[in-house]
Amino acid sequence: MSLHLEIVTPEKKVFSGAVSNVLLPGTDGEMGILEGHAALVSALKPGELRYESEGKIVTMAVGSGFAEVTQEKINVLTDMALGEEQIDEAKAEEAMKRAEEQLANMGHNDDAEEVAHLQGIIAKSLAQLHLKRRHRN
Template sequence: MPTIQVSVVTPDGKVYDGAVDMVVVRTVEGELGILPNHIPLVAPLTVGAVRLNKGTTVEKVAVTGGFVEVRPDQVTILAEAAELPSDIDVDRAKEAEKRARQRIESAKTDAIDFKRAELALRRATNRLDVAGK
């Protein structure tokens, strides 16, 4: 079965590099599944888990925004931030989730603070989901 090469890169360096059967990313338009020989495209990403399917196993990478560039033989994810499950500090993510929920409750009248708190909550819950917690 053909594979596709995937690289997940942040400003701090490469987070993931390997060959997979399928990549699933969350774009601003919805989820996008990418198989080998996919048509070329570039799409903006939102907060979400990148799923990397290899046979019967699925690896996840927590991604916070950025872009995905697809070529027939390679997918490059240029992320603002990305973490493998083993790199996620679960206690820190739980604390961030708790703070975000508190800010959402206290920021109901301030639209800007509410949006910032909502985004922080999405980032924290995404990290916890990828970490399996």
């Protein structure tokens, strides 16, 4: 018996298949999931998601979201899931720079929702850049 993983973004189902293990970027730290894991629901932060399928390790940059874990299935709902080949390093750097500049120009009384949005853009850009650069070296 194996573990079934589904990774879903608002645009599409990114992956659905059998895996032997999954590493998720939980808000309280990285979580390793194996078959038979206790049921849980956890928030995810932007970072790296890794899974092993058919002896091959696959790594993705993911955004914020949630993971629902049962003993035989993991559902990942996230606002971004990109493999290394899908990441445009220049675009990610530009998005991060724009968000940092906008954040730096905001006043103390500005909208907290806008601040959170900009911080999310920065976190997702960093996740993409970290994945791209680690695999380049």
